[in-house]
Amino acid sequence: MRRALAGVVFGLALALAGCSPAGQGGRSGPGGTVDGGASGTAGTVTVFAAASLKTAFTDIAGKFEAANPGTGVALSFAGSADLVTQITQGAPADVFASADTRNMDKLKAQDLVAGQPGNFATNTLTIVVPPGNPARITGFGDLARSGVKVVACAGQVPCGAATKAIEQETGTTLTPVSEESSVTDVLGKVTSGEADAGLVYVTDARSAGSKVEEVRFPEAAKAINTYPLAAVKGARNKPAADAFVQFVLGPEGQAALAAAGFGKP
Structure with a gap:
């Protein structure tokens, strides 16, 4: 059982x-x-x-x-x-x-x-957005735009460490409205409409199905877990x-x- x-x-x-x-x-x-x-x-x-x-x-x-x-x-x-x-x-x-x-x-x-x-x-990171992509996110750099509500994992969590690595590689600084202790919590913030975008793994985006849209970005290859x-x-x-x-x-x-x-x- x-x-x-x-x-x-x-x-x-x-x-x-x-x-x-x-x-x-x-x-x-x-x-x-x-x-x-x-x-x-x-x-x-x-x-x-x-x-x-x-x-x-x-x-x-x-x-x-x-x-x-x-x-x-x-x-x-x-x-x-x-x-x-x-x-x-x-x-x-x-x-x-x-x-x-x-x-x-x-x-x-x-x-x-x-x-x-x-x-x-x-596993590799990807961006998930609510259906319709209201914030018009097209890549990693868009997550740093003013007014975009981004959710990511906390730095001590593997998905958070990967996010930080991509920030350093790209010279992009994100200002998340929330940092979560697990990738599933990040996904939950997006599916509940509390965020414009979230950084999760490609596997999480797949499991969410039609609840989110996925925006892949090439920089994710810089931080494969x-x-x-x-x-x-x-x-x-x-x-x-x-x-x-x-x-x-x-x-x-x-x-x-x-x-x-x-x-x-």
Whole structure:
């Protein structure tokens, strides 16, 4: 059974962890430990993933569960920087998937990554505007025009770091009316009509469908984000964590990421 978690509620998560065996055989459900899947996995694997991965990882989780009967995937999506903070504070994650290498490196520096992270996808920024493009945005430079309400990610978030890199490369200074902690929050500001434009990933623009119009700009190639993932050191379900990582890196995981618009790593 897959649970999509909008965020991590520490008290509940820790309580559940306390009621579960901490060994590598997986967690017990209400009826005891479930039978392992084809890979010998069992129980629940908790995956902390960057917000931009929601569509792709929801698809991948379903495929992983089908390939591993008796193994469930609990997904928690947020900005990569927020997820790093949660993990360093003890949140019970088995796998971490980041939207950039910088945040993965933060976990590595604190000896919280098991093994070497694997790069599994790339993503590129694009501009999204409300239907009809009322502010007549045609490129990155237009985002600096007076009176244009732009929303971007905060600098510590991968999409925000990419935005800053493009600003430096182009000599353009943006003045966002809001800086968000995740790319999905930026998208929400545009779809709700609170902004004239937002900087999100091409995958987010695709998932939004007709709710937005996309304005691609060539300067985006100056800041392509590479996505790594790894099992978290001390994972409560190490066998399932390792299996999930390999599944994302394998043919089925890569096909789901490509379908969502991600580039190859």
